[in-house]
Amino acid sequence: MHLLVYANKPQEHYTLSSILYLLFSITYVNVVDINDNVPHFPENLQYLNIAESTVPGGKFGFIGASDLDVGKNDVSSYKLSQNDYFSLEVHKGRDSVSAELVLQKALDRETQPTVNLTVTAVDSGNPPKSGTLQIIINVLDNNDNAPVFSSALYKTQIHENLPMGKTIIFLNATDADDGLNAETEYSFRSKGQDHVLNVFQIDSKTGAISIKEAVINDPLKLYRLEINIKDINDNAPVFSEKLQSLDVPENTLPGVKFGLIEASDLDVGKNGVNTYKLSNNDYFTLDIHKGEDNGGNPPKSGTSLIIISVMDTNDNHPVFSKSLYKIKIPENLSSGSTVITLNATDTDEGSNSEIEYSLRKKGQDHILDLFEINSKTGVISVKGKSVITLTLTAIDGGTPAKSGSMTIIVNVLDVNDNPPVFSQRLYKARVYENVKIGTPIITLNATDLDEGQNGKVIYSFSEVGQGKQTNSFVIDEKTGTVTNKRNIDYEESNAFELRVQASDGASSPLTSHAKLLIEVLDVNDNAPEISLTSLLNTVKEDASVETAIALVSIFDKDGGKNGMVTCKISNNVPFKLESNYKNSYSLVVDGPLDRETAPQYNISITATDEGSPPLSSTSVITVHVSDVNDNKPQFSESVINIYVKENSPVGAVIKKVTAADADIDQNSQVSYSFLQSSSDSVPFSTLLNINSETGDIISLHSFNYEELKTFQFKVQATDSGVPPSHAKLLVWVHCDSHPSGLKIGGICTTFVRIFYRNFKFECMPCCAERNYAFIVSQLVWAALLLRLRGSKLGNSCWKYCQGFTFKHTGFGDPYVQDCWRI
Secondary structure (H helix, E strand, C coil), X not given: CEEXXXXXXXXXXXXXXXXXXXXXXXXXXXXXXXXXXXXXXXXXXEEEEEECXXXXXXXXXXXXXXXXXXXXXXXXXXXXXXXXXXXXXXXXXXXXXXEEEEECCCCCCCCCCEEEXXXXXXXXCCCCCEEEEEEEEEEECCCCCCCEECCCCCCCCCCCCCXXXXXXXXXXXXXXXXXXXXXXXXXXXXXXXXXXXXXXXXXXXXCEEXXXXXXXXXXXXXXXXXXXXXXXXXXXXXXXXXXXXXXXXXXXXXXXXXXXXXXXXXXCHHHCCCCCCCCCCCCCCCCCCCCCCCCCCCCCCCCCEXXXXXECCCCCCCEECCCCCCCCCCCCCCCCCEEEECCEECCCCHHHHCCCCCXXXXXXXXXXXXXXXXXXXXXXXXXXXXXXXXXXXXXXXXXXXXXXXXXXXXXXXCCCCCCCEECCXXXXXXXXXXXXXXXXXXXXXXXXXXXXXXXXXXXXXXXXCCCCHHHHEEECCCCCEEEECCCCCCCCCCEEEEEEEEEECCCCCCEEEEEEEEEEECCCCCCCEEEEEECCCEEECCCCCCCEEEEEEEECCCCHHXXXXXXXXCCCCCEEEEEEECCEEEEEECCCCCCCCCCEEEEEEEEEECCCCCCEEEEEEEEEEECCCCCCCEECCCEEEEEEXXXXXXXXXXXXXXXXXXXXXXXXXXXEEEECCCCCCCCHHHCEEECXXXXXXXXCCCCCCCCXXXXXXXXXXXXXXXXXXXEEEEEEEEEECCCCCCEECCEECCEEEEEECCEEEEECCCCCCCCCCCCCCHHHHHHHHHHHCCCHHHHHHHXXXXXXXXXXXXXXXXXXXXXXXX
């Protein structure tokens, strides 16, 4: 630092040189800095926007800190708060320090939309000082999530005859992405759904499914809709396991193949898994099996770590630490004393490296009588005998010496120092269910090296951790044979895991354990069970084909083929079973129904399993057919004639008409009425009335032959169905002025029918005081009268009948059919 020092000493007289000296005297002073300032960031808070698709390794700068101090008291380093995603890379120059954030782990906006970091700037002062900067990282969304429906299966019921545009259900799919990436568009899968697309439509924005056609005439028909959401390649392939271990024997020949865990991709089509790649190595290559060549754009990838463990094969011999062992032992070494412990090693692994020691028998009988070796530890010890025979010799001191001898037998008593040993640590057995109680299942075997009671083996089930497993079995304590003590049911339990133990007969017994697994084999002892759920109490006789009537569920307690079931209708009815999914069916209409022919059906449904022999069960569901108004009322005749006497009293029932309807209930209730017509020449409603319920036709007026001889009207029969059906009847009313008729030969001839060749003639009502000619063809009647002339009946008919009607009939000569009085 350069300082100018000014002298202000008062003087009365100054020379030029003194003035210059005083005014411009300069001295140099070094000011030493102390650490009295903290590092300072221009801002306390900084925001960074980073896309979640950023690859780890990306670097991001932030505003740096400054320090008013200098030298080592200036900013010397930066530190970053603990977090899961970023590290700090510090760059130190000659006169400055800077830093960058480095992304270490892929970001996921859906898991953590923001990351809060604290950067600390530190100087090297004594003591050091620091300043902090808060960094908030906003993770920008990438379209890496597929839309997900709130339910994998939506179900709804709709009524028939719904109007076009009626909404029946709202679908809901959500996307974990944000903004435009989260906007979802709904559509139907077009392939194979033409029948659905004709009936329903879906709103691409709201997911609302509505009626496309004005009317649906298929009540309770089941529709299955498949909804598509268009896929983009926004998901990387994922392995179900990040780490896979393979065990490969070391003697495996080149060319042998090993299967790997497959990767899956939430995307579909070409965006699914396309190929695999293997990292560089000296031992393995990748054999890829490809179908159609696919590939997303841009492609995404996933990785899995494979650790290959080279499995050992028994290709190495055990090796002793020495080829020759030399030892010395005292002659009085007691039985069981250790002589030497041998040690051998095997460079193989696992069971291949387990070593079992033994003494070679050939040519070493004398050695085997003295020593024994522990097969596991390699310890050689002095052998103890159960019976030792000794010879004791007494020798005198004479010359020559004489001797005498005796035999000593030493019995070595057994000590319970060996537990029973099972021949296997794990026993497995199979037994069919429903075998007879007491059936032998398996015989266990354990041995004990001890003798007497110490070597006697007693078998039993272990009580520890068994629960109710042993309730089904019993073990013979002497033979080790396991039998069942109650019925074994596969459907109740298909396997048993038992712990068995073998104890010796000592007062303080030694025990060993083994495990017994019993697998129960299924037999076909359960018939299928049928469950029926009615959807309709009755079905209308005009129900369309495929109308659902009931749901049928089948269940078989057996397993395997014994539990595989087929279902069918065993009688001939207009219904069928449609499979929904495994062992679930819909009973639907398969043909026309007619209540008038068959008002109800007893449908026999039979379920049969695939066991040997197969078992089956049958269930009967009764379907009642309800009536629809498909039959009109029927009159027995289409035309009737009513003959009313002149001056008959008012209110008399002149005729009762009746119509029958094959329907039932209100569809068969018939009402009667007159059918008015503009062409009616006579206002008959003023002359007659009809009872709408009984069909009685009642006169409202006394008839006068001179005023009204004949007239016609129509009666209509209407049922009460919706819509109603009708039938019509033509009625002719004739006025009769002769109350008693005309007697001819004792026969009333008021009405006569005469047939001639292909013509039929009906004589209208006769009137004795009137003599009208017949209004018929003169040619025909000329022939008729020739045949009838001279007969009493013919003359009367000519005189009294006022007219004939002309109708076609068969061929033949004219004859009088009948003659009667009305």
